Amino acid sequence: MSATPPFPASHNAATQSQSSIGVWRRRAMLATVQILGWICFAAIAALTSLNDDLRMGFDPDYWPIFVEWSYRATAMALTSIVIWLAFARWPQVYASARNLVFGFAILMLCLLPMQLLFVVKDLFLKQELIMSWEAFGQQLSVINRLAGLLQITSIAAIYLAVAAIKLWQQNQERRHRWEQERADVLALKLELEQQKMLALRSQLEPHFMFNALNAISALVMQDNRDNALDGINGLSELLRYALTASEKNWVTIAEEMQFVEDYLQLQQLRYGKRLQFHSQGLSAEMRQIVCPPLLLQPLIENAIRHDLDNHQDASDIQLLWQVDESNLYIYLSNSVHDENAAQTMPSTGLGLRNTRARLQMAYGERASLITSIKERRFHAHLCIPKDAQTD
Incomplete structure (x- = not known):
């Protein structure tokens, strides 16, 4: 005689569906919080830049400064996502200070070719393939702008922030497992x-x-x-x-x-x-x-x-x-x-x-x-x- 399952298949399917909806809801909430956080970061940074320009005697407009900082915030957000995915794939990177330093060096080496490829694309993939001093000067300004978007200090701050969050999550998981094990031991006792x-x-x-x-x-x-x-x-x-x-x-x-x-x-x-x-x-x-x-x-x-x-x-x-x-x-x-x-x-x-x-x-x-x-x-x-x- 076959054993009767404790719950029907429809009940299990409904439970899995509710669990999946809950996961996506948490992800959507997390994404919304991150977007709002980066927008607030861009707005505050733009206000700071505007204040600095006013003290220096300039009369700038806030909106272009905000758009510029929005570009930077977008670049930082994408960088943080890449670092987060890398840490999720290789958790041993933030397991020790030595691995953290080694991982940061690899990240910088990966970003440098990306900047060079950006320059090559603008120089050689246009309709006119003629190198000129004017075009070279324009590309220098592009490199300067890209460097502003992805400064080493900014990348280092994002890198360390993501590592700190991952370490905090790891400690919380360990604490939760320890508390669960302790509760199981107490229940058994x-x-x-x-x-x-x-x-x-x-x-x-x-x-x-x-x-x-x-x-x-x-x-x-x-x-x-x-x-x-x-x-x-x-x-x-x-x-x-x-x-x-x-x-x-x-x-x-x-x-x-x-x-x-x-x-x-x-x-x-x-x-x-x-x-x-x-x-x-x-x-x-x-x-x-x-x-x-x-x-x-x-x-x-x-x-x-x-x-x-x-x-x-x-x-x-x-x-x-x-x-x-x-x-x-x-x-x-x-x-x-x-x-x-x-x-x-x-x-x-x-x-x-x-x-x-x-x-x-x-x-x-x-x-x-x-x-x-x-x-x-x-x-x-x-x-x-x-x-x-x-x-």
């Missing part, structure tokens, strides 16, 4: 980071669900059916949030804390009054700050697992919130009863590793998660910026 973020979420969500199911299974094994049913209902709410959050890059602290409270209620069905959790300092302003979804739950889960699962007493999990002009600080700590686990806790655990990776991708170097153990307590210090880019 963003796509890779998004894929990494999705991979982390795909690890985190099953990990969270398995731990929640373990809590419910523990209730079932204890033949605690009422709490098990409540746990299933609570788990459905947690999964609903997790599925909704998986489609978002950012949630508010208020949404995240509601999820944490629901998660703690589920865990409390398993641990009962042993689960002691205290949160202090969370203000209304902090609740409006955004963060990546499922950011706090792995830290809470880590605290519960390394606290309650290692003894039979009540836990002591504390969450402290602070904020300044630029950052939000979250301090989580819990008691440690297993010294062996205490030695490995700060550097291990899927939840902590994923949390650090997600912070790096979401905030770069502006966020951090530092863990430590002091005086038989595990500390997690989380810092995130208040002004996260949520686009």
